[in-house]
Amino acid sequence: MHIDVLTLFPEMVSGVFNASILQKAQEKNKFSYNLINFRDYTENKHSKVDDYPYGGGAGMVLAPQPIFDAVSAVTKDKSKPRIILMCPQGEPYNQKKAEELAKEEHLVFICGHYEGYDERIRDHLVTDEISIGDYVLTGGELGAMVVIDSVVRLLPDVLGNKESAPEDSFSTGLLEHPHYTRPADFRGMKVPDILLSGDHGKIAQWRRKESLRRTYERRRDLIERENLSEKDLILLDEIQNKYDRR
Numbered sequence: 001m002h003i004d005v006l007t008l009f010p011e012m013v014s015g016v017f018n019a020s021i022l023q024k025a026q027e028k029n030k031f032s033y034n035l036i037n038f039r040d041y042t043e044n045k046h047s048k049v050d051d052y053p054y055g056g057g058a059g060m061v062l063a064p065q066p067i068f069d070a071v072s073a074v075t076k077d078k079s080k081p082r083i084i085l086m087c088p089q090g091e092p093y094n095q096k097k098a099e100e101l102a103k104e105e106h107l108v109f110i111c112g113h114y115e116g117y118d119e120r121i122r123d124h125l126v127t128d129e130i131s132i133g134d135y136v137l138t139g140g141e142l143g144a145m146v147v148i149d150s151v152v153r154l155l156p157d158v159l160g161n162k163e164s165a166p167e168d169s170f171s172t173g174l175l176e177h178p179h180y181t182r183p184a185d186f187r188g189m190k191v192p193d194i195l196l197s198g199d200h201g202k203i204a205q206w207r208r209k210e211s212l213r214r215t216y217e218r219r220r221d222l223i224e225r226e227n228l229s230e231k232d233l234i235l236l237d238e239i240q241n242k243y244d245r246r
């Protein structure tokens with residue numbers, strides 16, 4: 001996979017690319033990236049990339065020309081990239097979208113700043129608009145890195161045995177079960193006996209039930225969306241009964 005990030009502030013993202021799993025993934029040639037300052041593409045003699053909004057009002061609007069030309073330069077020789085506009089008005093980001101983007105060969109992220117973008121960028125250039133949540137950031141860089149991090153960790157062989165993406169929260173449709181490590185007894189706080197039993201069948205069932213319990217407690221909206229098996233429904237019934245008795 002190749003990732004291009006169009007930004008006026010490349011220094012905001014370079015550190016994230018060069019640490020932890022993202023750095024290791026590049027060392028294993030799982031992806032490459034390029035940071036493009038779209039100011040380098042402006043035709044404005046004062047190097048401006050923004051202008052006042054037509055009709056008046058607060059803030060500056062990113063002009064179409066530098067962004068259209070920067071995208072054109074990075075997509076020239078490559079086949080159909082996804083061109084992603086980071087934007088609070090976009091599609092709410094989730095794990096399903098991360099899985100979809102992880103199948104692509106080339107992603108281009110456009111990070112806005114100031115009041116926003118000229119609407120023609122949205123209408124005629126991008127393939128996706130992504131929001132990372134219902135709040136407003138000063139720029140698209142942090143959001144782009146959230147998306148990139150979550151996509152790269154899904155690329156084949158990026159995560160080692162120590163981490164497992166398929167069991168993560170949201171990948172299964174539910175929140176993940178609780179984890180424990182040594183010691184079995186930490187200052188009187190004990191690990192559940194079942195995890196020390198060595199009975200893999202029972203451990204798997206305990207984990208599934210805890211995953212259902214946690215999701216029921218914290219994110220009932222996920223449970224309602226999920227197509228639960230007969231076995232899950234029995235476990236869920238036990239969990240709900242316990243709640244009703246409280």
Ligand SMILES: C[S@@+](CC[C@H](N)C(=O)[O-])C[C@H]1O[C@@H](n2cnc3c(N)ncnc32)[C@H](O)[C@@H]1O
Pocket residue numbers: 086087088089110111112113114115116117130131132133134135136137138139140141143
């Ligand atoms: C100050 S915001 C502009 C907000 C815009 N005036 C609006 O109300 O929709 C500047 C830039 O930050 C980025 N941004 C802000 N919030 C975001 C969010 N929740 N998700 C993704 N990008 C965001 C976008 O790139 C946006 O163009």
